[in-house]
C-alpha cells in the first residue's frame with residue numbers, strides 16, 4: 001500500500017513533464033489537462049512538493065471507516081491535495097460528532113509570494129492543511145458553547161490535538177510531530193508537517209539556526225497570554241515583538257537561515273498560523289463555513 005501511494009506521486013511528477021496535471025472535481029481522479037501555458041518550466045515542475053506528504057494507511061482501530069486517501073498533484077501554479085479526511089491513526093471521539101468521510105480538494109500556490117501586509121486567518125474553518133491532507137483550523141473554537149475559546153487550553157482535543165466538528169470533519173487546532181511523521185530524531189530539525197493556503201510550508205517546531213545547520217533550535221511563538229483564553233482566545237493574547245531570533249513573527253513564521261520564508265508549528269498560541277504572510281486566493285479557504293464566514297480578526301502588535 002505504501003509503495004503504491006509513492007508510485008502515484010512519482011507518476012504524477014513524471015506526467016507533469018508532459019503537461020499540466022489537474023484534478024477532476026467530479027470524480028476526484030487525477031486527469032491530464034491541456035499543456036501548461038506560462039510557468040510550466042522544468043524548474044517549476046521540480047517544486048511540486050509531493051515528497052513532503054507521507055504515505056497513509058488504515059489504522060486497524062478505524063475499521064468502521066474507509067482507508068485514508070491522499071493524492072497530490074500539481075498544476076502549473078497550484079498544488080492540489082485530495083483526501084477523504086480519515087486519519088491514519090486510531091480515531092478517539094472527544095466531541096458529540098462521530099468521524100465522517102469527507103471529500104476534500106485543497107489547492108494552494110506552488111510559488112508562494114510574501115504579501116506587503118499580512119492577512120488575518122479565517123475565524124472559522126480551514127486555514128491550512130497537515131501533510132496527511134487533514135484540515136488545520138485556527139486557535140479558536142466556534143461560537144458554542146464557550147465562544148471562540150482556545151481548544152488546546154480548554155483541553156477538548158485528542159492526543160494528536162484534533163477533533164471532529166459538527167459535520168464529522170476531523171481537524172487540528174495544533175500539530176504534533178509524532179502524529180504526522182515517523183523516524184525523526186527528537187533533536188533533529190523538524191520536517192514539513194503542513195502547508196498554509198498561502199503556499200508557504202509549515203515545519204515542526206525545531207529548525208536550523210544557521211545556514212550550515214550546525215545548531216538546531218526550537219522556534220517559539222511571540223504571542224503572549226494576556227487573559228483567560230477559555231473564551232475569545234484572540235482577545236486574550238497579544239503579539240509582542242522580540243529581538244530574539246528564535247521568536248517567530250506574528251504569523252508564526254520567519255525567513256529562515258536558508259533564506260526561504262516558512263511557518264513553524266509551536267507549542268504555544270497560535271500553535272500553527274497567527275495570520276497569513278503571503279497572498280491567499282480567497283477561493284482556497286475551504287468549502288462551507290458557519291454563520292460567521294468572512295468574519296476576520298486582525299492581530300494586534302505591541303512593542304516592548
Ligand SMILES: [Zn+2]
Pocket residue numbers: 137140141142151163164165171173
Ligand atoms: Zn475544533
Ligand SMILES: [Zn+2]
Pocket residue numbers: 203207208219254255256257262263264
Ligand atoms: Zn524556520
